[in-house]
Amino acid sequence: MHRTKVRIVEDALDANNTIAAANRADFDRAGVTVVNFMSAPGAGKTTLLERAVAELPGVRVGVLEGDVQGSMDADRLASLHIPVVQLNTDAGFGGECHLDANMVRSAIPALPLDEIDLLIVENVGNLVCPAEFRIGEDARVMVSAVTEGEDKPLKYPLMYRACELVLVNKIDLLPHLDIDLDRLLYNIDKVHPDVERIVVSARTGEGVDAWRDWLTRVAAPAGAMAAG
Amino acid sequence: MHRTKVRIVEDALDANNTIAAANRADFDRAGVTVVNFMSAPGAGKTTLLERAVAELPGVRVGVLEGDVQGSMDADRLASLHIPVVQLNTDAGFGGECHLDANMVRSAIPALPLDEIDLLIVENVGNLVCPAEFRIGEDARVMVSAVTEGEDKPLKYPLMYRACELVLVNKIDLLPHLDIDLDRLLYNIDKVHPDVERIVVSARTGEGVDAWRDWLTRVAAPAGAMAAG
Numbered sequence: 001m002h003r004t005k006v007r008i009v010e011d012a013l014d015a016n017n018t019i020a021a022a023n024r025a026d027f028d029r030a031g032v033t034v035v036n037f038m039s040a041p042g043a044g045k046t047t048l049l050e051r052a053v054a055e056l057p058g059v060r061v062g063v064l065e066g067d068v069q070g071s072m073d074a075d076r077l078a079s080l081h082i083p084v085v086q087l088n089t090d091a092g093f094g095g096e097c098h099l100d101a102n103m104v105r106s107a108i109p110a111l112p113l114d115e116i117d118l119l120i121v122e123n124v125g126n127l128v129c130p131a132e133f134r135i136g137e138d139a140r141v142m143v144s145a146v147t148e149g150e151d152k153p154l155k156y157p158l159m160y161r162a163c164e165l166v167l168v169n170k171i172d173l174l175p176h177l178d179i180d181l182d183r184l185l186y187n188i189d190k191v192h193p194d195v196e197r198i199v200v201s202a203r204t205g206e207g208v209d210a211w212r213d214w215l216t217r218v219a220a221p222a223g224a225m226a227a228g
Numbered sequence: 229m230h231r232t233k234v235r236i237v238e239d240a241l242d243a244n245n246t247i248a249a250a251n252r253a254d255f256d257r258a259g260v261t262v263v264n265f266m267s268a269p270g271a272g273k274t275t276l277l278e279r280a281v282a283e284l285p286g287v288r289v290g291v292l293e294g295d296v297q298g299s300m301d302a303d304r305l306a307s308l309h310i311p312v313v314q315l316n317t318d319a320g321f322g323g324e325c326h327l328d329a330n331m332v333r334s335a336i337p338a339l340p341l342d343e344i345d346l347l348i349v350e351n352v353g354n355l356v357c358p359a360e361f362r363i364g365e366d367a368r369v370m371v372s373a374v375t376e377g378e379d380k381p382l383k384y385p386l387m388y389r390a391c392e393l394v395l396v397n398k399i400d401l402l403p404h405l406d407i408d409l410d411r412l413l414y415n416i417d418k419v420h421p422d423v424e425r426i427v428v429s430a431r432t433g434e435g436v437d438a439w440r441d442w443l444t445r446v447a448a449p450a451g452a453m454a455a456g
Binding site for chain 2: 040041042067068069070072095096097124125126127128129132145147148149151152154155156157158170172173176177178203
């Protein structure tokens with residue numbers, strides 16, 4: 001009797017990762033670098049985007065704005081004359097507390113991928129679930145506001161570990177807080193040793209140049225590919 | 229042929245509500261009032277508890293502390309010499325971003341219900357999912373820190389609508405923020421008309437007396453029952 005060799009699929013992906021890989025392929029084809037931008041509610045993501053994307057020399061930026069409902073942040077960013085697409089988890093996705101690969105996939109037809117080099121996906125404000133879902137991004141960035149306390153890396157370690165960059169925001173408020181910046185930085189390093197960090201104030205602009213430089217740097221390879 | 233009348237179960241509860249009702253019955257039997265205490269990460273829940281529970285005349289308080297992992301807040305509260313039980317969603321509950329009725333149920337045997345009048349359940353820091361899961365509580369309270377911005381009620385309306393009380397915290401920082409307190413209060417009222425609000429600063433103690441009074445008031449009926 002002839003015996004068929006059974007092939008074992010070893011690298012079976014779950015549904016989210018399968019769709020994230022499809023998103024990834026679409027972004028690669030268009031030469032677009034994608035950043036998944038995450039934080040707790042009110043940490044300053046939108047203001048940090050307003051500060052950065054208005055002036056990114058040579059980089060054409062687009063934003064995919066994730067919210068449970070509403071389009072307030074998208075409206076703010078659209079006033080900067082960049083392409084912005086709103087994705088609401090309330091509309092067909094059960095009011096989810098995070099974006100996943102399938103939600104992002106549903107937005108791809110609305111994104112002008114051929115006209116941008118860098119897509120920033122502003123996730124729903126939440127320190128837990130967004131870290132668990134890849135969306136096809138190149139890099140993950142989180143904002144950790146000093147007002148939230150120095151213990152947050154220890155309480156939400158998955159989020160801090162998932163990121164390539166941590167923006168430590170609202171440092172203009174440090175003189176008015178009982179918070180030790182060194183302790184916060186120590187705790188970030190404890191859960192994610194040597195992760196890149198930029199200390200910023202979206203309000204005063206301190207550190208924003210370094211944040212712009214970081215975005216320009218990650219956008220460069222895809223931009224070069226698109227031009228080639 | 230004999231026809232059996234089919235009874236329609238009209239008020240079928242989902243699993244979470246069924247378990248919440250069982251928790252509710254246990255709390256009622258013990259004469260314990262239960263407050264579900266929610267907010268975004270770092271809004272000041274634990275500090276507001278430290279401020280309030282140390283001095284609640286005639287009310288015996290216990291705390292059920294919900295976190296993804298760790299027991300830092302529980303350790304802080306235990307130093308006030310009140311019973312504190314830690315519930316980690318990482319331990320057997322998949323690292324969930326919220327507490328649900330079943331998680332709370334699993335903690336009930338560890339709670340000294342006969343020795344307390346008021347149980348405060350500090351939920352996981354998150355403005356989305358905690359609002360969707362009843363745990364068998366009498367009242368829901370949320371903390372909205374002014375540092376998070378005046379737009380949060382419009383972006384996370386379900387949470388604001390689910391609560392009987394909104395504590396507007398960190399008002400000591402208002403002079404250093406580009407935030408209009410009246411606009412935040414207006415937005416809270418817009419999504420939840422006439423909801424009770426207390427403006428507080430956990431740091432300076434402003435408004436903390438009103439927060440203590442509120443807790444004493446909600447604890448009173450159950451306390452009276454337990455004594456009767």
